[in-house]
Amino acid sequence: MSVTLRQLRYLLAVAEHGQISRAAEAVHVSQPALSVQIRDMEAALGVVLLERLPRRVVLTPAGHEIVDHARRVMSELGALERSARVTSGLSGRLALGMIPTVAPYLIPAALPLLRAQNVGLDLRVREATTEELLNDLTMGRLDAAVVALPSGEDGLTEMPLFEDRFLLAGSSTRIEALLAEGRVPDPSSLTPRQLLLLDEGHCLADQALEACSLDRRDTRVDLGASSLSTLSGLVAGGFGLTFMPEIALAKELSAAPEMRLTRFPAPEPKRAIGLVRRESARGQGWFEDLWQLLKMAGEGLVAEGVAAARGACAGGGETA
Template identity: 55%
Template sequence: MAITLKQLDYFLALAEELNFGRAAERVHISQPALSMQIKELESILEVALVERRPRDVRLTPAGREVLERARRILGEAHELEAAARRRGLSRRLNLGVIPTVAPYLLPVALTRLRAADIGRELRVREAQTAALYDGLATGRLDAIVIADSATRGDLVARPLFSDRFLLAGAAARLAEVGRGRDGHEALRPLALDPEQLLLLDEGHCLADQALEVCGLDRRRPRIDLGASSLTTLCGLVAEGFGLTFLPEIAYRNEAAAAPGMAVMRFARPEPARQITLVRRAATAEDDWFEELAELLSDAGEELVAQACQAVPPGSQG
């Protein structure tokens, strides 16, 4: 009996979830059906792939090797499907976007995409950077939008725009920050009090970037790393609960949603993140990548320009 791609896909889900129930839900089959498929795969390979435990599973050494091969095989298979989609009538593209970019960039970009009428169906998945890289590697995604340079040799990266950070908080809090500077001393991230910072929880690259520009470490207990979204953070700081970093592209949405929130700019050079569109280098050359990059870049620049108009560079409160 031959191994099927579906079996490898089921095994990949189990290897990543490490739980039969969650894996079955992810691939939309029942738990007994998933268990049967894994046992059948183990029978074909004549080796145990997982150690079954009461609440979860662990990969065996053989399972880890099969997982590595399965990712490569599934990646090639999905790449074949993606190439066929791009040549087909629908020309569907699967795009992944990080959560601190998706709700702000996509509404503007998709409006431009519809106006361009380039005959492409765009399906979007919002996830953190590590999951997007995995989706790109396995072929579930054709391209991803991340805040990273993506310099790996197996990837092609197209810079889209620079997204600077604003300091956000209640007006009274920002006034305290202003009073804490001597004379006309410039506002710099390194001068912020860690006890006042509220950042996103583990796994969000925006939190890592904010800590980096402040020269801080996650392990320092004075930094609150509990929020799951920028909207939550902005709502908290608008009510006086600390300060946070707000990307320019998020300013329009979050300022409207949290009217009690004020912002101020840092001194030049302002801390920023580079938003990048990434695809696999092995993906066949086509015009879709550059077309999509241009649309996303234009949308991002529009949002940045709106933030600059509302909070002009050089205005530090």
């Protein structure tokens, strides 16, 4: 009896979830069916892969080694399938990852362009933190991902899409109080307790803290909000200040029109948003096509953000 790809998938699910029941649920099979496949795999290899405890399972030393091999096999299998599927432009099925501070704005802008390019494109989008997306990309679960550059990950090809500048957002009262001295505040001059941040793990929060030369532990008010929309509503209501990226301005100002903004003095804090793929996925026209469409959509969002900011900026902070 030889080891099957199904067994490798099941073993990886067990390694990820640490429980047979959760692994079975993740791969959409019954618990007994998964257990049988794992035992058949152990019999075929002649080794014990799992140490079965009352409430969980752990990998044996042999299990860890086989899991490493399984990950490489599944990654190569994914590359093989993609190579056969998308060798000449956008077609077939495409798995795209995107960070949460970009996805709600870029996806609606990019979808019409993608559909116009290929109506039959089966696009699957995963929204997750940078760390999760890069892991999925490396493991072959994603074809490409939109993240802030540089990714800091080896073995990836990065192509910049657009620059996304940060503005300071708050209520009229708070923004006007900051501008009372007749100058636009520098990021490093902000009082830490005034800042509202996204959940830990969101790169936008880390970028905002870096701009202020702060550590997350320095902030006394940290609600751990999971979206920019939540932050927009809070700061518009007078509860603190936050950094608002340009691509989000048109949508968030529409939802919270009472929110006010001001631009920072040059050089403005900003992030570079780019599209990344594995270096091994070469010679595939789909990546260049996808990059061009996302770049067009992203630059359009930035232009919309600049226009929206002009009506909401206070204290002469309207420069584009």
